Amino acid sequence: MAENTLTIRDNRTGKEVEFPIQSGTEGPPVVDIEKFYKEFGLFTLDPGFRSTASCKSRITFIDGEAGVLLYRGYPIEQLAEFSHFPEVCYLLLNGELPNEEQYTRFVNTVTNHTMLHEQILNFYKGYRRDAHPMAIMVGVVGALSAFYHDSLDVHDLRHREVSAFRLISKIPTIAAASYKYSIGQPFIYPDNERSYVENFLYMLFSVPSAKFKMSPVLVRAMEQILILHADHEQNASTSTVRLAGSSQANPFAAASAGIGALWGPAHGGANEAVLDMLAEIRSVDRVPEYIMRAKNPQDPFRLMGFGHRVYKNYDPRARILKKAAHEVLAELGRGNDPIFKLALELEKIAQEDDYFVKRKLYPNVDFYSGIIQSAIGIPNNMFTVIFAVARMVGWVSQWKEMIEAGEGIGRPRQLYVGAPSREYLFMSERK
Ligand code: CMC
Numbered sequence: 001m002a003e004n005t006l007t008i009r010d011n012r013t014g015k016e017v018e019f020p021i022q023s024g025t026e027g028p029p030v031v032d033i034e035k036f037y038k039e040f041g042l043f044t045l046d047p048g049f050r051s052t053a054s055c056k057s058r059i060t061f062i063d064g065e066a067g068v069l070l071y072r073g074y075p076i077e078q079l080a081e082f083s084h085f086p087e088v089c090y091l092l093l094n095g096e097l098p099n100e101e102q103y104t105r106f107v108n109t110v111t112n113h114t115m116l117h118e119q120i121l122n123f124y125k126g127y128r129r130d131a132h133p134m135a136i137m138v139g140v141v142g143a144l145s146a147f148y149h150d151s152l153d154v155h156d157l158r159h160r161e162v163s164a165f166r167l168i169s170k171i172p173t174i175a176a177a178s179y180k181y182s183i184g185q186p187f188i189y190p191d192n193e194r195s196y197v198e199n200f201l202y203m204l205f206s207v208p209s210a211k212f213k214m215s216p217v218l219v220r221a222m223e224q225i226l227i228l229h230a231d232h233e234q235n236a237s238t239s240t241v242r243l244a245g246s247s248q249a250n251p252f253a254a255a256s257a258g259i260g261a262l263w264g265p266a267h268g269g270a271n272e273a274v275l276d277m278l279a280e281i282r283s284v285d286r287v288p289e290y291i292m293r294a295k296n297p298q299d300p301f302r303l304m305g306f307g308h309r310v311y312k313n314y315d316p317r318a319r320i321l322k323k324a325a326h327e328v329l330a331e332l333g334r335g336n337d338p339i340f341k342l343a344l345e346l347e348k349i350a351q352e353d354d355y356f357v358k359r360k361l362y363p364n365v366d367f368y369s370g371i372i373q374s375a376i377g378i379p380n381n382m383f384t385v386i387f388a389v390a391r392m393v394g395w396v397s398q399w400k401e402m403i404e405a406g407e408g409i410g411r412p413r414q415l416y417v418g419a420p421s422r423e424y425l426f427m428s429e430r431k
Contacts, residue, residue: 006031010040026061026070043413053234055242055407059092059397060233067313071231072096080320085226085390086110086196089168092231092397107196113169114190114199116177117147124181133178133385134263140174141167142256152250154403163251164396171392172196175385176203182381197223200389205377217331218376221324222386225369228317229387231394235309237261237268241395242402246410251399258395259388265304268391271366271383274305275339275374283338284345291346295355303350305367312360321368328375340371 005018017039023029030053037043046052061070069076072091079088083097090098090106098106123143127136144166145152151162177187180203188203198219206212232238240261245254262268281290293301308315329337347363350356370383378386 008036008040010042015040024056027063037413043415045415049234049239054239054410055234055402056405057233057398057401058095059401060231060394062233062310064308064310064312067311067316069232069316076228076316077320080224080227083227084195084197085223085230088227088230089393092393093164093400109165110169110196111192113165114173114192116170116173120144120147120174121177121187124177124187127181129182129184131182133175133182133382134259134269134388136178136181137175137385137388138256138259138263140178141171141259142253144170145250145252148252152252154245154248154250160251160400160403164400167251167255167396168393171389172200173203175382175389176200178385179204179379179382195219197226201376204382214376215331217327221328221372222376224320224324225372225386226390228320228365229369229390231391231397235267236264237391238395238398241399243410245399245402246407248403248409251396254399255392255395258391262388262391263384268384268387270304270364271370271373271387272380274343274366275370275380275383277304278339278342278346281342281346284342287342287346287349291349291353294350295353303346303356303361305364305370306350306356307359307361308364311362311364314362315364317365318363318367321365321372322363325368325371325375328372332375334375337371337375339374343367343371 151159153159237258241258244257294303
């Protein structure tokens with residue numbers, strides 16, 4: 001019996017088959033069950049993929065028990081402290097940190113693609129003014145394939161590169177325009193003299209009639225938010241992008257599918273839900289009541305920004321953002337911000353409570369990101385849009401990796417539990 005194998009025996013027939021165990025560079029090994037059906041005529045059942053690796057990847061690693069997150073091997077804490085967002089984009093896309101010359105070239109290319117085809121701005125005007133900006137994002141990003149159809153051959157390296165740059169360069173412009181449209185202000189064209197992050201904030205907040213100014217502390221906090229959200233291995237939206245892209249759909253369509261998956265409150269929409277929850281709780285003395293509700297299995301209420309599918313420890317991103325929230329609020333002279341105080345109190349009580357301790361429920365990335373964004377002046381309904389701006393590079397990197405690995409179309413199987421095969425019932429025979 002080979003050492004690096006797992007033997008599975010079908011007790012019905014006595015058949016035994018060895019399956020190879022593959023080790024990665026980090027994390028638990030995996031059993032390769034590609035031939036499982038061929039050998040046994042059985043599928044495996046794993047709803048929600050709690051035990052299933054859907055692909056091999058070199059991009060991001062999470063150790064959920066230890067609270068570790070690495071992009072291409074680099075700890076998130078170091079990237080958040082020392083790097084700029086475009087550097088992280090380069091790293092995720094190419095596997096290595098750029099040298100000076102590579103960085104300059106990369107930033108120049110990203111900067112040169114920030115404008116949108118003018119016709120896209122007309123596309124926005126078809127939306128209602130009160131549309132959720134994520135609804136606009138899903139539509140506009142999907143529609144990019146109608147405007148940039150010169151680079152849609154997913155098998156052509158150059159086309160993949162051009163589409164990748166277009167998505168990463170234009171997503172802040174698209175996001176800012178979604179916001180401007182929803183508040184009835186004129187679209188702001190990108191200013192390519194500014195850095196990626198400052199330019200994004202400029203397009204969000206400037207108006208033609210006033211000079212735009214923002215503290216570097218706030219710009220850096222936004223940069224950290226983008227770095228921390230840039231990738232997170234095979235989460236729901238990334239898996240969606242990979243699966244949509246596996247049909248060889250163009251990357252704009254696949255990215256739009258990812259935005260749809262990100263929107264939900266169990267994923268990217270949680271940052272919006274955290275601030276809604278804090279606004280509902282309102283004061284520190286009501287915290288125990290909401291903790292009780294979160295613990296009650298009959299009550300659908302959950303502590304938003306708490307718990308994670310993978311992290312069973314403090315989310316390392318939340319720790320960085322908690323510090324950034326302190327810095328931003330101090331910079332704005334709002335060290336006593338009541339919502340921040342409420343969040344700190346909620347975290348403290350939850351971390352002392354047996355229910356949360358036993359289930360290893362800690363603050364996740366969304367718990368503090370909304371507080372920072374709100375302090376910067378970003379409205380709640382834009383939080384998930386900011387997440388999408390940051391995650392675009394992760395989606396693109398994962399999509400490229402999937403296409404370049406030649407994985408073929410994804411096609412999960414199922415355990416069918418519906419009606420067995422039966423004859424058609426004519427209307428007169430139905431009860
Ligand atoms: N509040 C109260 N109880 C919770 C919470 C919570 N936020 N999260 C999990 N639990 C309970 C859950 O009810 C279950 O209890 P029991 O064992 O008694 O049935 C136990 O903890 C285990 O939870 P689970 O459902 O197995 O956890 P999961 O891995 O399926 O869900 C989650 C993870 C993120 C969907 C969930 O924790 C949640 O809904 N959190 C709130 C929403 C949120 O903050 N989402 C953002 C995730 S981070 C951003 C991102 O990466 O997209």
